[in-house]
Amino acid sequence: MYLYPKWLRLWHLINALAVIILIVTGIKIRYSGEGAGTAIEAVSGSVTWHNISATVLTIGYLAFVAGNILTGNGKHYRLKGKDLMKNIKKQFRYYIK
Numbered sequence: 001m002y003l004y005p006k007w008l009r010l011w012h013l014i015n016a017l018a019v020i021i022l023i024v025t026g027i028k029i030r031y032s033g034e035g036a037g038t039a040i041e042a043v044s045g046s047v048t049w050h051n052i053s054a055t056v057l058t059i060g061y062l063a064f065v066a067g068n069i070l071t072g073n074g075k076h077y078r079l080k081g082k083d084l085m086k087n088i089k090k091q092f093r094y095y096i097k
Contacts, residue, residue, distance in 0.1 A: 005073060011064050018057040025050040 002009070025046040032043045068074035 005071065007067055007071075008064075008073060011060055011067070014060050015057060018053045018060065021049060021053040022057070025053065 004012075028046045029043055029050060032046070068077060
């Protein structure tokens with residue numbers, strides 16, 4: 001039995017892969033500096049993958065918002081106004097102790 005719907009698990013997997021690609025390509029872009037004979041060629045491929053990954057992550061976030069609006073999963077993110085201020089104060093007190 002799964003706790004989350006398939007679309008949400010797939011979204012999470014895609015996000016994880018996109019973030020890993022962003023980290024790896026970001027490090028490669030940042031540290032490709034001096035001494036690398038073909039640094040320009042190596043960096044250009046990394047920049048392309050970095051940009052694709054960032055685009056996938058952005059589109060994925062928009063899909064996440066749309067999925068939560070269109071399905072019942074959005075109920076987990078809705079704030080209930082009844083005791084909202086009381087709960088915010090309670091949480092604030094917890095974290096400042």
